[in-house]
Amino acid sequence: MGKIGDGLEKADQQAFTRRPPKSTQARVKFLVKQLKTTRAVAELLGVSQRSVERYVTGQRKSPPAPITERIDAEVRRRWQPVVRQRARRQAATATGITVETRAQFGYTAAPGSTDDARTRLITQHLPPDYAARLFDAQVAGATERQLEGIVAEGLQEIYFKDRGRRAQGLTVDFTGIDYIELDY
Structure with missing residues (x-):
């Protein structure tokens, strides 16, 4: 995943009601319960089926760091799907999404204005329709560039154009993302 995909994943995790x-052992048991077989978990984690069985029984407690990271990532990806869906539905229909980013913003605007890209730190709340578009695009398998385009359009309309009240012909380029955090 890219920076926006990771940001959406972190925002999902903030909605968890339980840790x-x-x-x-408990994490691997959870994965086995989700995927139904130790073989499927082994393929997912890139380890042998026997290793997964040892983790489940508690014979092996400390996997190598890369395996621990994969286990953690897979558990978090599958944890509380109903809570995640509820939080996303709320953001897409009522509350919207808040974007905090430090990135390069360039412009195509009226003559006489500078269009050189420069780094800006922006925190902006986007309406629910942008959140819905972002979630739908992610589910549909959109590329990171397409997700960036949706965020750029939202920032362009809400932050730079002030919901159409100024800078009518302005087009914003959103590149060079240093970091981005999303919250809903």
């Missing part, structure tokens, strides 16, 4: 399991 994911902490021990390796």
